[in-house]
Amino acid sequence: MKYKDYYAILGVERSADAEAIKKAYRKLARKYHPDVSKDPQGEEKFKNIAEAYQTLKDDEKRAAYDRLGSHSPGEDFQPSRDWGQEFNSQFNNGAASFEGVDLSDLFAQFARGQGGGRATRAVAGEDYEVVAPISLEDAFNGTKISLELAMPVYDEQGRMRRESRSFEARIPKGATQGQRLRLRGLGGKGHNGGRDGDVYLDIRLKPHPLYRVDGHDLYIDLPLAPWEAALGATVEVPTLAGAVNLKVAPATNSGTPLRLARRGLPKPGADGDAGDLFALVKIVMPPDIGEREKVLYQEMATLSKFNPRSHFAGEPTHAN
Amino acid sequence: MQTNTTHAIWLDRSHSVTIEELVAVSGLSEFELIELVDAGAMTPNDVGAARWTFTADYVPAVRKAVRLREELELDVHALVLAVKLLAQIDELENELATLRARQSLFKGY
Numbered sequence: 466m467k468y469k470d471y472y473a474i475l476g477v478e479r480s481a482d483a484e485a486i487k488k489a490y491r492k493l494a495r496k497y498h499p500d501v502s503k504d505p506q507g508e509e510k511f512k513n514i515a516e517a518y519q520t521l522k523d524d525e526k527r528a529a530y531d532r533l534g535s536h537s538p539g540e541d542f543q544p545s546r547d548w549g550q551e552f553n554s555q556f557n558n559g560a561a562s563f564e565g566v567d568l569s570d571l572f573a574q575f576a577r578g579q580g581g582g583r584a585t586r587a588v589a590g591e592d593y594e595v596v597a598p599i600s601l602e603d604a605f606n607g608t609k610i611s612l613e614l615a616m617p618v619y620d621e622q623g624r625m626r627r628e629s630r631s632f633e634a635r636i637p638k639g640a641t642q643g644q645r646l647r648l649r650g651l652g653g654k655g656h657n658g659g660r661d662g663d664v665y666l667d668i669r670l671k672p673h674p675l676y677r678v679d680g681h682d683l684y685i686d687l688p689l690a691p692w693e694a695a696l697g698a699t700v701e702v703p704t705l706a707g708a709v710n711l712k713v714a715p716a717t718n719s720g721t722p723l724r725l726a727r728r729g730l731p732k733p734g735a736d737g738d739a740g741d742l743f744a745l746v747k748i749v750m751p752p753d754i755g756e757r758e759k760v761l762y763q764e765m766a767t768l769s770k771f772n773p774r775s776h777f778a779g780e781p782t783h784a785n
Numbered sequence: 786m787q788t789n790t791t792h793a794i795w796l797d798r799s800h801s802v803t804i805e806e807l808v809a810v811s812g813l814s815e816f817e818l819i820e821l822v823d824a825g826a827m828t829p830n831d832v833g834a835a836r837w838t839f840t841a842d843y844v845p846a847v848r849k850a851v852r853l854r855e856e857l858e859l860d861v862h863a864l865v866l867a868v869k870l871l872a873q874i875d876e877l878e879n880e881l882a883t884l885r886a887r888q889s890l891f892k893g894y
């Protein structure tokens with residue numbers, strides 16, 4: 466197994482007392498806890514910090530950890546046969562081999578075995594929280610994702626090892642950004658009558674080149690030429706179910722949201738309800754204006770009495 | 786490869802969980818949940834009902850609260866504050882997502 470220097474992880478001396486260890490843990494936990502930290506590495510750092518604290522805060526575990534000796538972080542090592550025998554009562558069974566056992570699992574096992582003999586109390590299986598990135602099209606149609614989780618398995622002596630387990634989970638239609646789904650019983654197996662753990666999926670929608678997402682509503686920019694906005698037009702708008710024709714009324718302003726009812730993401734449930742798609746009008750000038758077009762614009766400027774800034778007129782100025 | 790499609794449970798506002806289910810999946814006791822309700826950090830669907838039910842989006846919220854309690858060693862008062870602040874952060878993030886969705890990204894040609 467790979468050695469981890471729990472003291473270095475917490476930034477304390479090997480001689481630190483329980484209070485100093487607790488203080489160091491709390492300081493680091495506040496900094497790196499994944500629910501409050503913005504550090505992208507926070508989750509991994511916090512996992513190591515929590516693992517170190519779980520071992521060092523317990524006098525018996527700390528003594529056992531200290532007796533493993535000091536190694537370089539990441540160094541491969543095996544606890545000695547003497548170590549296994551000395552701490553025999555803290556394990557379900559004092560088997561000599563620690564092959565394939567992770568250091569964190571070793572001490573998690575340690576807790577389970579405390580009191581001697583095989584644990585008999587009900588222990589719930591582990592829950593797993595998994596971020597599931599999916600495309601907007603997958604959210605619209607429903608999809609299947611493959612999950613691979615390191616699940617604890619127990620040998621006939623009750624010793625825990627982790628084995629990779631793969632399975633597929635179906636994400637039904639109706640999911641959107643931040644949607645949580647519970648896959649009951651797909652987590653770690655419970656023991657002694659404890660419930661099986663669950664898998665919690667946290668759905669994240671991958672950015673889409675056309676659509677933006679607000680709950681089950683979608684937003685798309687709808688560029689219009691000035692004459693389309695002025696005269697009205699029927700334009701083709703892409704939706705996740707295929708293109709539809711949208712009628713734009715004459716004199717439509719930039720920024721106007723045109724609602725395409727129930728063309729957004731489907732909502733959970735069998736009633737077929739869905740969010741809306743909003744096409745946001747954006748009046749766009751052509752990059753080049755030809756001579757003839759210029760003449761027409763000049764003619765329109767002369768003809769029109771429209772002042773788009775008429776509301777400026779009533780505003781008080783600093784000169785007053 | 787094991788395929789399982791039958792256990793997907795929506796954890797959103799359109800679904801409900803009983804207080805017993807919330808206790809089972811969160812690790813909080815019923816007493817602690819009642820403390821959170823009394824402090825205004827959670828609201829049952831019908832506070833006058835004989836047995837409380839909650840919208841299912843409380844499941845991930847309460848699980849997060851339990852993690853904070855255990856991993857940051859919070860007492861119940863700090864837990865209530867953390868739950869309220871996390872709910873506010875969720876609300877603000879949702880509002881931000883709404884504003885971003887409504888903001889045109891098209892910059893012209």
